Every structure is written in structure tokens, then in C-alpha cells.
Amino acid sequence: MPNFIDRRLNPKDKSIGNRQRFLKRAREELKRAVKEQVKSIGIADVGAGQSVSMPTRGVGEPTFQPAGDTGDRERVLPGNREFSPGDRLRKPQGGGGGRGGAGTGEDEDDFQFSLSQDEVLDLFFEDLELPDMVKLSLKETLTFKPRRAGYAVTGSPTNINVAKTMRNSHGRRIALRRPKQAELDALAAEIAELEQKPKPTPKDKERLGMLQAELEWLDRRRRRVPFIDTVDIRFNRFEQQPLPNASAVMFCLMDVSASMGEREKDLAKRFFVLLHMFLRRRYERIEIVFIRHTDEAREVDEETFFYSTQSGGTMVSTALEEMLRVIEARYPASEWNIYAAQASDGDNISGDSERCVTLLSTVMKYCQYYAYVEIIDERESEIFARTDNGTSLWRAYRTVDGDWPNFQMTRIAKPGDIYPVFRKLFAKQPQTLRQPRK
Amino acid sequence: MTRSGKLLFDGSDWNFETLSRTYDAIEEIALGELKLDIYPNQMEIISSEQMLDAYSSVGMPLMYQHWSFGKRFVFEDHLYRKGRRGLAYELVINSNPCIVYLMEENTMAMQALVTAHAAFGHNHFFKNNYLFRQWTDASAILSYMEFAKKYIAKCEERHGTAAVEAILDSAHAIMDQGVFRYRRPPRLSSERERERARERLEYEEQTFNDLWRTLPPSTSAKERAEAERDASERKKALNLPEENLLYFLEKTSLILEPWQRELLRIVRVIAQYFYPQRQTKVMNEGCATFVHHTIMNRLFEKDQVSEGTMLEVLQSHSNVVFQPGFDDPRYYGMNPYALGFAMMQDIQRICTEPTAEDRDWFPEIAGNGAWRETLLDAWTNHRDESFILQYLSPALIRKFRLFLLTDSSGDNYLEVASIHNERGYQAVRAALARSYDIGANQQDIQVVDVDLLGDRQLRLQHNVKNGVLLEETSRDATLRHIRHLWGYDVSLVGVDESGEELYECSTDEDGL
Numbered sequence: 026m027p028n029f030i031d032r033r034l035n036p037k038d039k040s041i042g043n044r045q046r047f048l049k050r051a052r053e054e055l056k057r058a059v060k061e062q063v064k065s066i067g068i069a070d071v072g073a074g075q076s077v078s079m080p081t082r083g084v085g086e087p088t089f090q091p092a093g094d095t096g097d098r099e100r101v102l103p104g105n106r107e108f109s110p111g112d113r114l115r116k117p118q119g120g121g122g123g124r125g126g127a128g129t130g131e132d133e134d135d136f137q138f139s140l141s142q143d144e145v146l147d148l149f150f151e152d153l154e155l156p157d158m159v160k161l162s163l164k165e166t167l168t169f170k171p172r173r174a175g176y177a178v179t180g181s182p183t184n185i186n187v188a189k190t191m192r193n194s195h196g197r198r199i200a201l202r203r204p205k206q207a208e209l210d211a212l213a214a215e216i217a218e219l220e221q222k223p224k225p226t227p228k229d230k231e232r233l234g235m236l237q238a239e240l241e242w243l244d245r246r247r248r249r250v251p252f253i254d255t256v257d258i259r260f261n262r263f264e265q266q267p268l269p270n271a272s273a274v275m276f277c278l279m280d281v282s283a284s285m286g287e288r289e290k291d292l293a294k295r296f297f298v299l300l301h302m303f304l305r306r307r308y309e310r311i312e313i314v315f316i317r318h319t320d321e322a323r324e325v326d327e328e329t330f331f332y333s334t335q336s337g338g339t340m341v342s343t344a345l346e347e348m349l350r351v352i353e354a355r356y357p358a359s360e361w362n363i364y365a366a367q368a369s370d371g372d373n374i375s376g377d378s379e380r381c382v383t384l385l386s387t388v389m390k391y392c393q394y395y396a397y398v399e400i401i402d403e404r405e406s407e408i409f410a411r412t413d414n415g416t417s418l419w420r421a422y423r424t425v426d427g428d429w430p431n432f433q434m435t436r437i438a439k440p441g442d443i444y445p446v447f448r449k450l451f452a453k454q455p456q457t458l459r460q461p462r463k
Numbered sequence: 464m465t466r467s468g469k470l471l472f473d474g475s476d477w478n479f480e481t482l483s484r485t486y487d488a489i490e491e492i493a494l495g496e497l498k499l500d501i502y503p504n505q506m507e508i509i510s511s512e513q514m515l516d517a518y519s520s521v522g523m524p525l526m527y528q529h530w531s532f533g534k535r536f537v538f539e540d541h542l543y544r545k546g547r548r549g550l551a552y553e554l555v556i557n558s559n560p561c562i563v564y565l566m567e568e569n570t571m572a573m574q575a576l577v578t579a580h581a582a583f584g585h586n587h588f589f590k591n592n593y594l595f596r597q598w599t600d601a602s603a604i605l606s607y608m609e610f611a612k613k614y615i616a617k618c619e620e621r622h623g624t625a626a627v628e629a630i631l632d633s634a635h636a637i638m639d640q641g642v643f644r645y646r647r648p649p650r651l652s653s654e655r656e657r658e659r660a661r662e663r664l665e666y667e668e669q670t671f672n673d674l675w676r677t678l679p680p681s682t683s684a685k686e687r688a689e690a691e692r693d694a695s696e697r698k699k700a701l702n703l704p705e706e707n708l709l710y711f712l713e714k715t716s717l718i719l720e721p722w723q724r725e726l727l728r729i730v731r732v733i734a735q736y737f738y739p740q741r742q743t744k745v746m747n748e749g750c751a752t753f754v755h756h757t758i759m760n761r762l763f764e765k766d767q768v769s770e771g772t773m774l775e776v777l778q779s780h781s782n783v784v785f786q787p788g789f790d791d792p793r794y795y796g797m798n799p800y801a802l803g804f805a806m807m808q809d810i811q812r813i814c815t816e817p818t819a820e821d822r823d824w825f826p827e828i829a830g831n832g833a834w835r836e837t838l839l840d841a842w843t844n845h846r847d848e849s850f851i852l853q854y855l856s857p858a859l860i861r862k863f864r865l866f867l868l869t870d871s872s873g874d875n876y877l878e879v880a881s882i883h884n885e886r887g888y889q890a891v892r893a894a895l896a897r898s899y900d901i902g903a904n905q906q907d908i909q910v911v912d913v914d915l916l917g918d919r920q921l922r923l924q925h926n927v928k929n930g931v932l933l934e935e936t937s938r939d940a941t942l943r944h945i946r947h948l949w950g951y952d953v954s955l956v957g958v959d960e961s962g963e964e965l966y967e968c969s970t971d972e973d974g975l
Binding site for chain 2: 027028029030031032033035039040042043044045046047048049050051084085086087088089090091092093094095096097098099100101102103104105106108109110111112113114115116
């Protein structure tokens with residue numbers, strides 16, 4: 026009979042530490058691979074356990090290996106059918122390495138594996154110095170749900186936690202030496218027995234008196250140390266947990282006129298991805314509406330949104346109008362948390378920017394917030410850094426910036442600029458938060 | 464009806480009762496009939512995830528942390544999840560007690576098979592084969608690994624993960640060059656060594672004469688002789704040439720801190736521990752497969768397992784010993800299970816029902832009837848190379864239809880040198896045996912010289928065999944790792960059998 030040990034319940038993931046070390050090691054490569062991939066997949070898919078394929082550069086483990094194309098070798102192979110000694114065969118492509126070769130090299134030129142969502146987020150937003158997103162507070166909590174939160178000494182009788190209360194009471198009874206029922210019973214029985222005796226001796230009488238005194242004392246003590254004292258009682262404590270409205274819709278507005286190039290679109294996509302990811306942390310259901318515009322706006326699917334070009338002028342107000350139309354048709358503000366993000370290079374047809382501002386005041390009534398990012402050239406970022414100067418749309422929005430706490434506008438020139446936008450957006454919100462009661 | 468009464472188990476579900484009942488029945492056959500000699504077994508049931516974990520830490524239950532194990536893990540994990548690779552049914556560790564992992568997903572039939580295979584086949588081999596007996600210490604390995612793991616974790620805490628990783632990376636690069644292939648001569652005790660050094664110093668002091676210094680520079684011939692003498696003395700003091708690079712660096716490197724030396728030692732000990740396994744792949748698997756095949760058949764003969772069980776066992780057995788031909792897309796080299804198992808079955812046949820050819824080739828064992836003893840002896844005293852050279856029979860060469868292909872880098876063709884015919888048997892057998900000689904196939908790189916008082920350059924020599932050179936990118940990268948451990952420049956010279964220099968490279972040329 027051997028020793029059988031059941032290890033199945035041992036902690037799993039013994040190699041998680043090694044895995045993390047490997048990822049750290051392969052960081053640069055992975056970052057590149059993830060970025061490549063993010064470009065090619067949908068916004069909502071970013072972050073779901075992705076399979077990443079990466080070359081093994083940087084994580085190679087060199088050893089002395091024989092060079093495949095040098096020297097003389099011999100090889101014994103099974104399964105000869107038609108060869109006779111002296112037959113010559115053409116060498117397989119790629120030198121003498123072949124399949125029957127040394128067999129030492131693992132085939133891992135391009136080696137694939139899956140990353141968890143957090144790992145992808147980490148890699149994707151590393152250059153954004155993403156802090157702990159969980160701490161973010163989104164505004165507009167609509168409902169509260171009670172949640173168990175430990176015990177309290179006060180509360181309503183329906184919430185008494187019997188197990189906890191009885192445990193406390195038991196401990197106190199032991200500590201204060203509350204006489205047990207059995208002891209009392211034993212005394213009473215003995216007293217009864219003595220009293221029954223027809224001819225009590227003086228010794229019996231003495232004993233009887235003693236016992237009665239003791240019984241009385243025990244009785245008093247029992248009354249002083251109650252079975253359940255008010256100090257024992259514990260109540261289940263509930264906290265009101267704010268529940269955000271479970272569904273949100275995110276509007277992506279983007280100018281797709283010719284002035285928006287590959288770089289601009291890539292930055293815009295990152296911005297949208299980030300927003301989507303923030304929202305996903307909070308909402309159970311998120312829908313994304315893509316509205317693109319030139320001098321007319323249309324709701325399109327994601328593919329078209331990012332990858333097809335359209336010629337025409339630029340009229341931003343059309344996008345806002347389209348958004349209002351969609352909200353009215355499908356997303357009543359009472360049921361949906363509405364978020365909007367607009368990306369543009371700032372060009373607009375003259376006179377339209379003012380109209381945008383007017384429209385914006387309507388839009389802002391519905392939106393949880395509205396973020397406007399203007400994607401500028403990296404060279405321009407210096408010039409524009411501190412001035413109110415800028416494109417026509419920027420100047421127009423500038424006039425209303427500050428009218429609403431949940432309106433944000435910013436210029437971004439590189440990926441690193443994106444995150445701070447969000448920090449501002451979310452950090453500004455607390456005063457509008459409806460705080461739950463303590 | 465009577466049959467089912469004796470069955471050890473029925474159906475595919477297992478529990479600890481059937482496991483242990485089956486174990487006892489297997490043990491009876493293994494020890495009683497096959498006369499196996501085993502370490503006590505410790506059977507551990509694990510899940511598939513734990514199996515993956517075990518994979519990535521080279522099959523040890525305890526292993527220090529290193530990113531390369533994580534790399535292996537994600538690699539295996541991915542293949543497994545994609546369904547491109549199954550997991551092993553078992554894993555067995557050469558330790559005392561012998562640890563055998565059983566996967567929880569296995570059916571009871573598989574558990575029986577695995578028990579016979581690992582807990583008796585491998586276990587017997589570990590305990591008895593001369594390589595394992597001489598080179599590994601089964602009873603100490605687990606506690607050593609525990610020490611190693613803790614020690615490295617402590618180093619990481621004290622010196623930082625990066626510093627520890629850097630040393631381990633470099634050590635891993637020359638792990639293959641970190642084993643002693645031949646037994647070391649017994650070393651002098653340190654006391655006697657010190658005594659000798661003191662004596663030499665005294666002698667030099669006594670014979671010192673300042674006048675020698677004033678002599679004019681000696682003639683070149685004399686100088687050369689002197690330099691040569693210096694060098695040979697130097698080499699003798701350092702015990703050069705040295706084949707174990709890790710050992711040499713651990714003892715001699717000028718820049719390593721004590722804890723870094725200890726890390727090298729740990730890597731070296733592990734490399735040495737696995738060295739016998741690499742030399743006995745065919746025998747080890749063959750032995751285990753032969754044992755499980757024999758035992759399961761005996762259980763069936765004794766009516767202790769059902770026909771259904773036997774079918775399942777045979778199905779997975781034949782998968783394991785499947786050897787595709789060289790032109791089959793599934794071909795991935797010789798299957799050690801197939802070769803080992805076939806050879807051992809062949810030995811059994813030669814012992815009991817020899818043909819005239821067998822009597823000719825194996826006069827000592829043909830028809831001796833004692834196949835158990837013959838096999839026990841082979842398992843104890845051989846490694847793959849010598850085993851094949853000794854026991855591969857013409858019948859088996861014909862069965863596998865083996866042929867020998869020569870591949871010379873100068874030619875643009877491969878030539879069939881020998882096939883499975885009368886003239887080819889010897890050549891095929893010898894070539895197959897050679898291909899399992901790890902000592903000969905591994906790149907032979909040795910430390911030949913180092914001038915500790917001069918430029919401190921570490922001189923390595925690659926003894927080129929059959930003109931097979933080193934792949935240059937990985938060679939240079941590996942040399943950089945050695946330089947990292949040595950602290951000064953490292954040079955490598957390739958020398959062929961006749962002593963001619965084929966190439967030379969060194970780390971300073973790389974500008975590092």
C-alpha cells in the first residue's frame with residue numbers, strides 16, 4: 026500500500042510568478058505586438074483575453090548549438106521502402122537541419138500565447154501611466170442596494186445575527202462563570218433527598234443548610250449573569266451600495282475628412298478604446314454608436330468608422346445633430362448614461378463652430394459628460410500648449426468650457442497625452458456625485 | 464460471472480480504494496514475478512493545471528523562480544489550450560521516495576497503466592541503473608531543491624531580482640557544459656593541498672637568488688620553453704583542461720560574490736542530476752513501457768482486469784509505441800518508447816525463442832530462457848548507447864526498416880550508406896548507438912588556459928568533431944554570458960581532431 030496524496034486542492038498557479046517574470050522580460054516585444062493587434066480589432070474587443078503572437082527576440086536562451094550546414098553527419102531513420110546503399114537524395118531545403126536533426130531547438134520562432142485582460146491593459150496603456158482605474162468615480166449613481174458589511178451593536182431586531190450573538194453570550198457566560206442548569210439541578214436533587222429523610226441527623230441538617238445557601242447563591246448569580254445580555258447582541262450591518270445605472274451608451278464622433286490621416290485616426294481610436302474601457306469597468310452593458318462626419322454625418326459601423334475614407338468638407342454640427350437624433354430615437358436619457366467623445370483635427374467650415382456651441386448646450390443636458398479631443402501635430406503642440414489660440418472649433422468650444430463641469434476639451438499630440446484627459450475628466454466629478462448616506 | 468468477482472475495478476471512474484487495490488495487485492506481479500527493486504512510492508493525484516505547472520519547472524516538484532520557466536509555461540499552456548498537444552498521463556521524479564503524479568482526468572484503466580509504468584517501471588530504472596546510482600542522489604534531491612529554492616528567493620530579496628536573474632541567465636546558457644561527463648579523480652583534501660602550497664612557497668624562498676634578475680634576457684628558445692613551462696604549471700594548478708565550465712567559473716571566477724558562486728553551483732547540481740536521464744531516454748522509457756505492458760497482460764491473464772480495460776490500455780499503449788516512418792508527416796525522430804520497448808521485447812524473444820540468426824549474433828543470451836534476468840541486467844548496466852550497440856538485433860533493424868543516411872556539408876545530396884541488409888546491420892546499429900551518445904554529440908567545449916596574473920583572458924577550446932561547427936549567433940551570445948560570469952574577455956578556439964585551428968572568436972572583438 027503506497028502513500029496516496031491528493032494534491033488537487035493545493036493552490037494552483039504555482040507558475041504564475043514565473044509567468045509574470047516572463048512577461049516583464051518580454052515587455053517591449055509584447056507591447057509592440059499588442060499595439061499592432063489593437064489597431065486591427067474592434068474597440069469592444071480590446072482587453073478580452075487575447076492571443077498574442079510574438080517573436081522570441083529578447084527572450085531567447087542562447088546555448089552552444091551546432092550549425093546546421095557544417096560538418097559531416099549521419100542519421101539513422103526508420104521506414105525505408107525503396108532505398109538501396111549508394112542512393113543519393115537531394116537535400117531538403119534549408120540545409121541539412123531537416124526534420125530528423127538534432128531535435129534540440131524548440132520550434133518557437135513565432136510563439137503564441139494568451140494574455141489576460143489586465144495584462145493587455147497594462148501593456149497597452151503603459152505609456153499612459155495608467156493608475157488604478159478602480160478608484161475612478163463616475164457620476165450619477167441612481168439606485169442603492171444593501172450590501173452586508175460586518176456587524177453592528179445596534180440595529181433592528183430582524184437583523185439580529187443569532188450565531189454571532191450566541192457565540193458572544195457563550196463566551197461571556199464562561200468568563201463570568203454563570204452556574205449551569207445541571208449544577209442547580211444536582212443541588213436541588215440533593216436538597217430534596219435530604220428533606221425526604223424521615224429522621225435527619227444534625228449532620229444532615231447542617232448539610233441541608235449549606236446546600237440551601239449555596240443554591241440561593243447560585244440562583245442569585247444566575248440572575249446577575251443573564252443567559253443573553255444586551256452586550257452580546259450583534260446585528261447584521263448593511264451598507265447602502267450605490268449602483269450605477271447598468272447601461273451606458275458611448276458616442277464616438279469623428280471627423281473623417283481628408284485632413285484626418287492614419288496617425289490622427291490611430292490616436293482617436295486609442296482615445297475611444299480608453300473611454301470604452303473605463304466605462305466597461307462600471308457598466309454592465311455598453312453600446313457604442315459611431316458617428317462620422319464630413320459635411321454630412323452618418324451613423325456607421327466600426328469598420329467603416331475607422332477605415333473607410335470619405336471626401337468632402339467639414340461640418341461638425343452635422344455630427345451633433347445626428348447624435349441628438351440617435352439619442353432621441355434610441356437612448357432616452359432617463360434610461361441610459363450617455364457619454365460622448367468627439368475627435369477632430371479642429372477644422373471646421375466657417376460659421377459652423379458657433380452653431381456647434383449652440384447644439385452643444387442641448388447635448389450637454391443629456392450627457393454624463395462630453396469629451397472633445399483635438400488631435401494636433403506634434404510640432405504644433407509646443408505652440409498651442411498655453412494659448413487659447415487654435416482652430417476655429419477649439420476657439421468656439423473654448424468660450425463654453427467651464428459652463429458645464431462635465432465638459433472637457435483637450436489637445437493631444439501623442440499617446441501619452443490621452444490619459445491625462447481622463448484624469449481630468451474623472452477627477453472633476455466628485456461634487457456632482459450624489460453621495461450615499463453614511 | 465466468476466470473472467467479475469476477481470476484477471480489481473470496473474468502469475472508468477476511480478477512487479482511492481480501487482487505486483490502492485490495483486496498486487497492490489500490480490506490486491505483487493512487479494516484485495514477485497518481474498523481481499523489480501523499487502524505491503517506496505508516493506502517488507500524488509494532481510489536476511491538469513498542476514501538471515502544466517510541473518511541466519514548466521522541468522518536472523521538479525520544487526523549483527526556483529525564473530522567467531524561462533514562465534516562457535515554457537505560456538508555450539505549453541497555449542498548445543494545450545489550442546488542443547494541439549495533450550498532457551502526459553503521468554510524471555515521475557527520481558527521488559526517494561519516488562514521487563509519481565497521476566492526473567485526475569485519467570480513467571481507472573489509465574491509472575493502472577500509469578501506476579505500472581511510472582511507479583514500477585521508471586522507479587526500478589531510477590533505483591538500479593548504474594548512471595543514476597553513480598550520479599544522482601535520489602534521497603537528497605528534494606531537500607536540495609528546497610534549499611535551492613529558498614536560497615535563490617533569499618538572494619532575490621537581498622540583491623534584487625534583476626541581479627539574480629542575470630547570473631541565472633548566464634548559468635543556464637552553459638548548463639549543457641556544466642556537467643562532469645567522467646568521474647572526477649578523488650580530490651586532495653584541502654589540508655594536504657595547503658600543506659603542499661606552503662612547501663612550494665618555502666622552497667622558492669630558499670632558492671631565491673636576486674642575481675638571476677640581473678642576467679641579460681634569455682634567448683628566445685629558452686624563453687619559449689620557460690613560457691611553456693609556466694603555462695603548464697598554471698594549467699596544473701587550475702586543474703586544466705576543464706570540461707565543466709560551470710564548475711570552473713564557480714571555483715575560479717575572479718569577480719563573483721559568494722552568493723553568485725552558490726547560484727552557479729545550484730544550476731550545476733541540477734544539470735548533473737538530469738544528465739543520466741538524457742543518456743537513458745530510450746532505456747528508461749523502454750523499461751517503463753515493457754513493465755507496464757507485461758504487468759497489464761499478467762493482470763488480464765489473472766482475470767483481474769476486464770476486457771474493456773485491456774482494450775483501453777492497448778489503445779494508449781499502441782499510441783505510445785507508434786513509430787512513423789521518416790517520410791510520414793508525423794515523424795519527429797526516433798520514438799524512444801517505440802525503440803526501447805521493441806528492443807526489450809526482442810530480448811525477451813531472443814532469450815526464449817531464438818532464431819539461428821539470433822544464436823549467431825547473441826550467443827550469450829540466445830535461448831537462455833532467463834529473459835527476466837537478462838533484462839534486469841541490461842537495465843542496470845547500460846545506457847542508451849551501449850544498450851543499442853549490445854542488443855539491437857538484425858530482426859529489429861528489419862522490422863523498423865532502418866537505414867543510414869550520411870550528410871556531408873560539402874555535397875548537395877544525402878547518401879544512403881547502409882540499409883537493413885546483411886552488410887548494413889553493423890553500420891546501422893553502430894550509427895544509431897552513436898546518435899544516442901550524448902557525450903559525443905554534445906559540443907565539447909573546455910577551458911584550456913587562463914593567465915590569472917596576465918590579461919586574465921579565459922581561453923576555451925571547442926574540440927570540433929566531424930567538422931560540425933557552432934551556430935554563430937548563439938555562440939557569440941553564449942560567450943557573452945560566459946564573459947559576464949568570468950568578468951574578463953573570453954576567447955574560443957575551434958580545433959579539429961588533427962589539432963588544426965578552424966576558427967577563433969573572442970568577446971573583445973564584439974566590442975563588449
